[in-house]
Amino acid sequence: MPCVVTGAARGIGLAIAERLAVEGGKVALWDISERRLEPAVQALRDRGLRVVGIACDVSDRGAVADAMARSAALLDGPVGVLVNNAVWARFVALEALDSDLVDRMLAVGLKAALWTTQAAVQQMRVRGGGSIVNLSSTTAYRPVALSAAYAAMKAGVMGLTRALAMELAADRIRVNTVIPGMVGTPASRAQFDEVTLARREAAMPLGRFGTPAEIAAAVAFLASEDGGYVHGAELVVDGGWTVPSH
Numbered sequence: 516m517p518c519v520v521t522g523a524a525r526g527i528g529l530a531i532a533e534r535l536a537v538e539g540g541k542v543a544l545w546d547i548s549e550r551r552l553e554p555a556v557q558a559l560r561d562r563g564l565r566v567v568g569i570a571c572d573v574s575d576r577g578a579v580a581d582a583m584a585r586s587a588a589l590l591d592g593p594v595g596v597l598v599n600n601a602v603w604a605r606f607v608a609l610e611a612l613d614s615d616l617v618d619r620m621l622a623v624g625l626k627a628a629l630w631t632t633q634a635a636v637q638q639m640r641v642r643g644g645g646s647i648v649n650l651s652s653t654t655a656y657r658p659v660a661l662s663a664a665y666a667a668m669k670a671g672v673m674g675l676t677r678a679l680a681m682e683l684a685a686d687r688i689r690v691n692t693v694i695p696g697m698v699g700t701p702a703s704r705a706q707f708d709e710v711t712l713a714r715r716e717a718a719m720p721l722g723r724f725g726t727p728a729e730i731a732a733a734v735a736f737l738a739s740e741d742g743g744y745v746h747g748a749e750l751v752v753d754g755g756w757t758v759p760s761h
């Protein structure tokens with residue numbers, strides 16, 4: 516099954532692409548960073564996985580339409596799985612937010628999912644159905660410091676998912692959200708010093724951050740036939756971080 520994963524050159528997106536390919540998918544890894552994309556794709560190819568890399572800025576609607584058409588051509592068939600994972604995130608104080616920063620965050624993390632979905636739906640209709648998985652964050656409803664713009668963007672992802680689930684049900688296109696808690700990617704770890712990291716990790720009910728592979732497993736479930744009756748849902752993968760404890 517041809518699959519598209521956005522923001523797949525590193526971190527969670529790369530783990531999702533790997534997992535889908537290991538399960539037999541033909542996967543297009545999209546990313547704005549060609550420099551990171553090339554070695555990531557090569558490493559998966561070296562393991563015999565069927566993947567292609569496509570440089571694409573997902574905030575550019577025209578580029579997204581082109582990339583979706585190229586993905587289908589390179590993967591020999593209409594796309595059946597779309598994972599909206601790309602993010603451009605900045606955690607800054609309210610006073611430091613400016614219009615450019617907020618626009619960029621929303622363009623990559625929220626509006627782009629509309630453009631990718633528009634393009635993918637045409638192909639999924641040809642297939643008679645498909646599965647779309649959008650990445651949100653527990654920050655949408657349990658905010659961390661300096662997260663106003665990020666939390667708003669991720670809350671938007673949940674609303675978008677539910678609305679599209681209603682709109683696309685008749686086309687047999689399932690739309691779901693995966694909501695990760697704190698995941699220990701190199702980029703997320705780099706935001707904190709060792710002491711803060713250890714304190715945050717200890718605060719997790721399971722005593723550790725999640726791994727990219729654990730998020731990828733949830734995405735793969737929703738993308739697969741096993742998740743065939745899951746639609747418009749939010750799958751929280753956070754080690755218990757958002758379990759109410761009062």
Ligand SMILES: NC(=O)c1ccc[n+]([C@@H]2O[C@H](COP(=O)([O-])OP(=O)(O)OC[C@H]3O[C@@H](n4cnc5c(N)ncnc54)[C@H](O)[C@@H]3O)[C@@H](O)[C@H]2O)c1
Nearest residue numbers: 522526527546547572573600601602650652695697698703
């Ligand atoms: N890491 C965490 O702890 C965590 C927690 C909750 C939710 N999430 C969500 O999971 C997803 C992946 O997170 P991550 O930590 O792996 O992110 P990351 O920053 O490590 O990777 C994001 C990828 O998106 C790419 N990208 C950025 N702008 C782009 C654009 N305009 N077009 C195409 N690609 C673009 C980047 O080049 C990068 O490869 C995101 O949606 C994030 O919000 C992550």
